[in-house]
Amino acid sequence: MGSFKVLGSRVPRTDAYDKVTGRALYTADLVLPGMIYGAFVRSPYAHARIKKIDVSEAMKVPGVVTIITQENLSRDYALVIEEEVHAAQQVRGLLAGEKVRYHGEKVALVGAETLEAAKEAAALVKVDYEPLPAVTDPREAVKEGAPLVWDDSQPVTAPDGSLLYNVVAEDHRSEGDVDQGFAESDLVYENEYYVHRVHQTYIEPQAAVAAVDERGRVTVWSSTQGHFVVRSNVARSLGIPLSRIRSIGMTVGGGFGAKFGGVVDLYAVLLALFTKRPAKIVYTREEDLLDARPAPGLYIRIKTGVKKDGTILARSAFALWNVGVGGGALWATGAFTRLYNIPHTKWDAYEIATNTPPMGAYRAPGYPQVLFAGETQLNQIAADLGMDPVELRRKNLKAEPGFFETLEKVVEKVGWFQREKGEWEGWGIALGHWRNASSPAGCIVSLDEDGTAKVYTGLMDLTGTETAVAEIVAETLQIPYEDVTIVRGDTDSAPFSPPSGGSTVTFSVGNAAWRAAQDLRQQMIQLAAGQLNALPDELVVADRKIAVKNDPERSLSFAEIAQTALRSPSGPLIGKGSFGGDPSDTNIFVQAVKVKVDPETGKTRLLRCVQALDVGRVINRTQCEGQAEGGALQSASWALMEEMQYDEQGRMINPNLADYRIPTAFDVPDMETILTEFPSRHGPYGAKGIGEPPITAALAAVASAIGDATGYWALEAPVTPERLALALATRQPVRAR
């Protein structure tokens, strides 16, 4: 590839100044005239029948404006919106009706003049519960006699003929013939792995503000990864015509997949509809941990057949996803087969309802869980075969662009085959991967009178993607990054944009922006050709001007071109780009870690963390490294710390950041990151989405390093100090229950 002017640089993020100076406006910063505050009445039980809700005392609290329960919601909703909408049936399930099904579930919603009054009233709502037995572990939930989360649930028959209870969805896939594959194998390994549910623990809790005007037009401000998704969710969930909803994305303090709407935004809209006043709901940390959209847990049994030389012949999996009262995890199950040449594969996956909150997406949804199992098992097999784990990968890895090269970069950087370790130290390596989503997106790029460019999109920027889009435009127009202004529009005016998730937006909005910039560039060249009396292909674009190649004195600055356009029939120069979603390519992520275990306390410390990521094309080097390192750390945290813990009654016992641990600066080793560039066929300048892959490898890498350090292979994540110390003391595999 040619050399780049802007791509590959380390320009500061577009949002950097506003964030470091405190100018950035978050949803919680919004105060609207006459605004009321929402507070929820939440279930203290994981499972219970609601016998009665009495709001009479609560309504007496001064400042209380309304209290919404599912009963009055179902009854009155048609009245608060235009009758034509007939949406009463669509608002079921927003609040608990006859039953609560998880600890912290929303039972009622108080709207009051102040947050204090709302909370006081919420505490005074009397709910008469009849507690029911609860289940939070999918391994228990599938058993006969387990509490049924959904009353109408029917058991399904598993491949082994047993009955599985609480199944809400299932999927079965196979290629080749695994039975034949296992039969032809020299050795067949079967292991069970378990990953607890974890929470995205973004810095900014869920927050939304809503207002309804006299015409019934709804405006929603929210902390979201996709304001267009919020709009369609509100429309669908509340039966409001799409065009009567304006969704405004505010600055977002992290999302990691949990901020696609539905957690607080719908409720802010309900309050606004019921009271005709603006309404604000901001979660506390406890509410967020109890009742948001954490990742699903996973029980998975993986069976792998290999030849003695390490050649993998067959792999199968039986998976139970703990989806809480939600769903949507099945599709990730196949992630364990993707990177390797395996003739025979099969998986049977089930979504299991439990008395825990509905699952949501979490960075590379499902991949950390599945690859914890898949990659850890490969390391166990290598150890059993007396093979180096890298050799096992080299033997089986698919020959796709960048797979081998990215692996070898880590091998080289670590000095893998000369690696050393001290007492209680160990090394682990694992591979992860992702293929970014490719989504429809639009973008407008126009040239201002001073020759600078402005970009208008509907892109929600959580991770620097706006910077990436600005760089793509600058590169395409051959102007400095500083000459590009990028603005996010709301759903009333911005071109359609996909939500920021699945590593989609640099690829998708980036492509739309590239097309818009190309469109603009063509118009500029056309205009300049006319003005300079030259053919378009005699012109060269550089240094903020367009010049005749062989006569560089004949040139027009970008400012002159923009101003000339305003005086010419063409009018203002506006480039438009629409992208419909071309196929994307997998990028590989390779991570090697060195750990040291304290055998007495069971505490594992990361000593080195070396990772290589195929980014397709480096748009912004600092941000690529940031994504790689952030993901590596986040998954190491899954490996060692993070777990939503439930007691026997199904109540979450650690809904706070003192007990739900996430890493601090003290937990972070020096990160060594290598970026490789194997261009995506359709990515803008070859770029691949890079948000997801870095979280997919560390669970297995860390667990395997612990295995290397201690001889004990963790089969359950997280490998907390307690679990590891107990395992080492009892010489049992690190495994729950």
Added chain:
Amino acid sequence: MGSFKVLGSRVPRTDAYDKVTGRALYTADLVLPGMIYGAFVRSPYAHARIKKIDVSEAMKVPGVVTIITQENLSRDYALVIEEEVHAAQQVRGLLAGEKVRYHGEKVALVGAETLEAAKEAAALVKVDYEPLPAVTDPREAVKEGAPLVWDDSQPVTAPDGSLLYNVVAEDHRSEGDVDQGFAESDLVYENEYYVHRVHQTYIEPQAAVAAVDERGRVTVWSSTQGHFVVRSNVARSLGIPLSRIRSIGMTVGGGFGAKFGGVVDLYAVLLALFTKRPAKIVYTREEDLLDARPAPGLYIRIKTGVKKDGTILARSAFALWNVGVGGGALWATGAFTRLYNIPHTKWDAYEIATNTPPMGAYRAPGYPQVLFAGETQLNQIAADLGMDPVELRRKNLKAEPGFFETLEKVVEKVGWFQREKGEWEGWGIALGHWRNASSPAGCIVSLDEDGTAKVYTGLMDLTGTETAVAEIVAETLQIPYEDVTIVRGDTDSAPFSPPSGGSTVTFSVGNAAWRAAQDLRQQMIQLAAGQLNALPDELVVADRKIAVKNDPERSLSFAEIAQTALRSPSGPLIGKGSFGGDPSDTNIFVQAVKVKVDPETGKTRLLRCVQALDVGRVINRTQCEGQAEGGALQSASWALMEEMQYDEQGRMINPNLADYRIPTAFDVPDMETILTEFPSRHGPYGAKGIGEPPITAALAAVASAIGDATGYWALEAPVTPERLALALATRQPVRAR
């Protein structure tokens, strides 16, 4: 022309709900954290030398943050913005330096924590003045010995050989040979007319808020007719790179030509730059009347030569525009020749500096003044010839599309040739005209997933032009008006738009919107053709769907098309329109009035007001009528009430709405309005800009009706009760001095 679905209707304005419910956000509503308030120290003299400014007492007022004078501005400005800008020389003239040149001129600017503190401090700034003689009347200002407004002013020689003083600009045009024309005429009339300066008296006084961030990026919120103009003005006036300025147009409470920036916005930016805090400046009514951009006054001598049958052979004018300390009026002088076939024409026009505020644009800038003279004189001539004034027009009117037809509509509606009048009653008729400006504009129209359209522009809507643009889009896409959402963007993201003035935006932005909607429509048809397996021209667009003409069951709804696009290679459907400015066409405005004069008090009452306006194409009937009636009333108000009055020392004596009278509901007769449609060649659906023409005829119509009622022809506007009563009592022509 075909029939229309949306055009010609009376749909409510896009801004109606927000305005009647109080939701609309005006600049004065803005409160930013840490914001300071600006107040000006103003000259109590119309002309004086500033010997000393002492801010020491003022600085002691608690809450005062800064006091800016021209001295410290010139000295410190380079320090407060980046040095590279070297803009110190560009900030001269923002505040009075060695001299003040009009009553109310800005001498210093106080920024304080509260408005009260700012005003208190402003009152404590001690300015040592040496008063100088002042001149406010251009007829005096041109004489030898008159005070010179500008020190370096040199006299110029008039066509008659005399010297004219205080001239700041001049222009001389002729066609044919007027001397020959007058020689060939049977009768030659020469009259002098005088129009006082009048103020636009928009409801919302001038207001701006500015903020500067840590990077030196400036944001300006203002009540403006064009935020793109504000941006370029701030850039040029303060030497700030264009791309470092974000200009946000707020809801505007009227402008009429006076809100193109420079009055308060620059000063809010200065305060923000000097203090690093957001700053707000909101004019009081008195400040606005003393120191904004009122219309220029005009002395004009018109000479007209006619045959006895009324055929006009020659017309010439000698004009002295009272531009205060500003300029820019010359170009309108020729308006008196435009409508008629006149073989010989000539005009000599001068801009005369006086000790009054700088002139600005006011609806059809200069035309009301010039046509007061031109049309009143024609009525005087008709009376003198014993001809009906309509007959005189019929004889001389150009045969351009709509001219005759529009005149005849009024004749018919009034029953002109059967008109009756009682004692002290009279009839007047006059013609006005305008040719709308045609300016570069861009627009984006995209299709949402529900099949509704959204429009994104940089259009500042003062008079319903946003509604017009939305209707044009709805008509082009064949969807209901309610299916269109239109949003104004700021200069950081919106396509370039011209300011709302000169009746340009329905024509220009309307064309851009039409092109964008056409572009979108083509994309929709293309997509539908592929989906429906039909050729594009076999399809018909109607009722929110695209169907096969001969097989209407085969169809796709707009929503389906939008959703299909999102799943297809085309991506989101976005239409783009750029318009460079095609030639526009003149529209004529005809107004007939009937008045009744009270001979004792001199008070004139409007009894009937009948007007016809060629709108080219009715976009919105209610708004067309509103423009016609608003303009008719506004110019009737010029005719009877409005005048900025100055005392002998040049001080304005009526800077308030008690003494500067504008009409109330009691002054408004029933309005009878006829719209004619003679399409503009390049207007969207033939539409012409209609803001200006309705203000161009009533001065002459009302003055002529008074002449018809009393036998005395007003040569000075306004014809106030005092002037008329005096004239009737003394039997003198109604003329000043």
